[in-house]
Amino acid sequence: MSHPPALRRAAVFAAAASLLCAATAAPAAAADWPAHPVRIVNTFAPGGAADILARLAAAQLTKAFGQQFFVETRAGAGGVIGVDSVAHAEPDGYNFVITTLSLTAINPLVNSKLGYDPFKDLTHVAYLAGSPIVFIVDAKGDIKTLKDLVAKAKASAKPLTYGVSGLASAGQMISESFARLARLKFQVVPYKGAPRKASSTWSPATSISRRRR
Numbered sequence: 001m002s003h004p005p006a007l008r009r010a011a012v013f014a015a016a017a018s019l020l021c022a023a024t025a026a027p028a029a030a031a032d033w034p035a036h037p038v039r040i041v042n043t044f045a046p047g048g049a050a051d052i053l054a055r056l057a058a059a060q061l062t063k064a065f066g067q068q069f070f071v072e073t074r075a076g077a078g079g080v081i082g083v084d085s086v087a088h089a090e091p092d093g094y095n096f097v098i099t100t101l102s103l104t105a106i107n108p109l110v111n112s113k114l115g116y117d118p119f120k121d122l123t124h125v126a127y128l129a130g131s132p133i134v135f136i137v138d139a140k141g142d143i144k145t146l147k148d149l150v151a152k153a154k155a156s157a158k159p160l161t162y163g164v165s166g167l168a169s170a171g172q173m174i175s176e177s178f179a180r181l182a183r184l185k186f187q188v189v190p191y192k193g194a195p196r197k198a199s200s201t202w203s204p205a206t207s208i209s210r211r212r213r
Contacts, residue, residue, distance in 0.1 A: 033093055037068040041097040043082030044165065045075050053128055054098045078166025078190075079103045080114065087116035098128065102169040110168050133174055135162075150182050159185040166190055 040058050044050040051073065058069040074082035083103050089095040104118040116122070137143045143152055153160045164171040167190045179186045 034065055034067040034069075036094070037070055038094050039096065040069055040071050041082045041086050041095070042071050042073045043075060043079035043098060043100075043103065046073055048165070049129075049131075050079075050098050050100070057098075057128060078107070078169055080107060080111075083118075083122075084115050087121040096125075097122075100170065102166070102173075106168050106170065106173060133171065135175075150184065153179075153182075153184040153186070159187040161187045161189050163189045163191055 038061070040054050040061075042051045042054040051071070054071045058071050061069040074085050076082075079100065080103065083097050083099055086095045086097040099118075099122075104122070104124070107114055108118055118124075135146070135149065137149070143149050149160075162175050164175065166172075167188070169190075172188055172190075175186060175188070178184075
């Protein structure tokens with residue numbers, strides 16, 4: 001695995017301790033890294049899980065290295081814009097990005113014009129965080145259990161709508177897989193980030209939201 005100062009870009013899945021270990025194992029010629037502020041790109045909307053994780057990591061890395069790690073939000077296209085900005089940045093160890101399964105595994109399979117190769121253009125440094133994925137609905141509605149959701153979807157004349165934080169996201173893949181297994185029809189509604197998607201669950205725009213807990 002290449003380390004931060006090496007001539008490859010880095011996709012940060014990193015907790016402070018994990019990245020610190022990689023950096024201290026770097027070649028002696030790069031012992032002065034970081035010599036100036038380091039950028040961590042948040043690929044999703046402000047206020048979401050990725051944004052919070054990026055800022056927590058930046059704060060801890062700043063303390064660990066005595067150099068500023070700052071967060072830059074480059075949202076759009078389901079996170080592709082942010083990843084692309086790092087994949088084509090100067091490969092000097094000063095550009096990192098918080099990525100997800102959809103950005104490094106799903107998008108390359110469904111988008112032939114992605115613009116970056118997650119294995120050739122990025123170095124995957126370390127794992128930052130993960131969480132279960134769940135369906136949520138408006139508490140005032142009549143869906144209280146997964147069984148209720150399936151029953152309502154089968155009885156509905158129209159497909160139930162569900163919100164995700166971008167097309168070809170892990171949320172959409174999981175929702176469509178669930179619908180296929182249960183023989184249901186869902187209609188996806190993509191949003192520009194998790195906060196907007198979550199708030200829409202309590203509006204007529206969507207019936208269901210997929211979110212991480």
